[in-house]
Amino acid sequence: MNQYIPILQETQLFEGCGKEDIEAMLGCLQARLRTYKKGSFVLRQGERLDKIMVLAEGKLHIQRDDHWGNRSIINIITPAEMFGEAFAAPDSGALLNDVLAVEDSVVFLFDLNRIITVCSSACRFHSMVVQNLFFAISEKNRKLVQKLGYMSERTTRGKLIAYLSDEAKRKNSSAFSIPFNRQQLADYLSVDRSAMSSELCRMRDEGLLRFDRNRFELL
Amino acid sequence: MNQYIPILQETQLFEGCGKEDIEAMLGCLQARLRTYKKGSFVLRQGERLDKIMVLAEGKLHIQRDDHWGNRSIINIITPAEMFGEAFAAPDSGALLNDVLAVEDSVVFLFDLNRIITVCSSACRFHSMVVQNLFFAISEKNRKLVQKLGYMSERTTRGKLIAYLSDEAKRKNSSAFSIPFNRQQLADYLSVDRSAMSSELCRMRDEGLLRFDRNRFELL
């Protein structure tokens, strides 16, 4: 287990903790390690979960099958990423997606109750882990709310305006760069790239904004 | 402040706590009470926050203005609802939305650090509040992820299939009721009601599903 401590140091959950502290906490948090062969399921739709999971090695797909069997990939998990944290709470209900190992993989399991029930002062960093967990899920929450705000606009233009307005607010300037190229932005907003590209140019022609590559200016 | 303890009992944050326990914790959590006149802002876009807020009385609108001044209402807060929790973490950045009191309102403010830094065993229920906070934000997270899953489908049919498939999974049956009427479902999925209605009927005619009012069966 100790061989993966450097990986754990890179996770949000153990941010700010030293190697020795993590090593000490592993026992206190009742960490478990599981290995999965390529092609096997880490979690199945319908299961219940009370663990927070961290990928130590390998690669996972979070994927969903609809009622008629059509599959789509929701997310790709790479080492040091945490998953399952939103479903570990007691009344979370059953999982709605599968988690599949697409490479031979190794996963850490942390018991949620062990984490949020702070133990005696034996491990100094335990309360930091609680905070890290809260911050991580809170950050995820913010990102989800923002994206949902953009996606709930009906038109491509509406989505672009919502997204670009937020970026301008975040950067506190009407001129700013975005971390996406066109295809990535289109994927993020769930629209067609070429349609989005046309819409951007139409907005430019109407004098709403200027842009060059990934640099934008709202007018 | 004590007059609002019954309201706090109804909140997710203090679920499972008795009146006396809440009263005891108010001091330990450094709770503050603020009043806002109708029409005044509780929070402004661009501000930073380190408090978790609970509406004790009145009504709030969470609203956004885009770069060109178009306003839209994101959410309506009613008494006993918590808000701001996702932005209270240290590196959350500035708020992107305004929170406006649309009635004379009273708001509880709880210092986040006071909550997640568990104090001495003086208040027995403090750790329960930490857990409640985690469960609340984790539940919100699940709901957001699910909705985002539906909304990221490009077509109305795709959104319906994603939503209805999840409901069937949750109810563990291909026949189930949904908690929405047509207009509410359309609003939830961010599509036009009549277009959605037509699409549902088309899917029915293709033999994908059956429905009657808010009762559905996937085939």
Add this chain to the structure above:
DNA sequence: ATAAGTCGGTTGTTTTTACAACAGAAACGG
């Protein structure tokens, strides 16, 4: 230097959606 690949913009066609307007069925209140 050239060939291959990436990126962003453009165009035309087809599909899908929004919108508006209406009609029948069900629910409700007096």
Add this chain to the structure above:
DNA sequence: CCGTTTCTGTTGTAAAAACAACCGACTTAT
């Protein structure tokens, strides 16, 4: 029971988006 309101489905039209295909500018590797 009747009139009113709410809910749902239907239709036609206009608007918007998806899709596919292509182009030129630029980058990168050999």
